[in-house]
Amino acid sequence: MLFLLSLSAAIAGAAPATPATIDLNPQDRYALLAGLGARLDGRYIVSGITDADVECAASHVCATPDMVEDGRARASARQVGSYRQLLDSVTIDDQKPVAIVAFRTAKRIAPGRIRFVASVFERDIGRWSNKVMEVGTSPNLVPVSLRSQLRTYRDQ
Incomplete structure (x- = not known):
């Protein structure tokens, strides 16, 4: 429980913006979370996306x-005093996460396109930065479940 409190406090205090709870359809949620794992080149801790644990459990990215609290992601019981210690305390499929991602906002900018702003702490950089991401739909892609893709990931 002490670990979960540390985790929640770390993510909630990640950036000056207000934390979000963003609802997405399963296709866009998968595109965002799986695409972000590819952009970060590793596993990560995420907050601010409703039902993210469903996609995280399926993709293992x-x-x-909540996954840490109920044991689906392993965590050491030690006190966490920094974001780097937080990343070192969690294991996702026997790998340490490379980042913490706290989603802040989402806005539909055109039909089939959603822009997100998230605060990201990357282990290699060692500091927080705000990122802008866009998920877009490509109607010609088959299978249907892959029609949405993470199209951009850049500094804000």
Whole structure:
């Protein structure tokens, strides 16, 4: 329980923006979370996306605080005093996460396109930065479940 409190406090205090709870359809949620794992080149801890634990469990690319609490992602019981220690305390499929991602906002910018802003702490950089991401739909892609893709990931 002490670990979960540390995790929640770390993610909630990640950036000056207000934390979000963003609802997405399963296709866009999968595109966002799986695409982000590819852009980060590793597993990560995520907050702010409703039902993210469903996609994280299926893709094995991320973990949510709820997944840590109920044991679906392993965590050491030690006190966490920094974001780097937080990343070192969690294991997703026997791998350490490379980042913490706290989603802040989502806005539909055109039909089939959603822009997200997230605060990201990357292990290699060692600091928080705000990122802008866009998920877009490509109607010609088959199978249907892959029609949405993470199209951009850049600094805000």
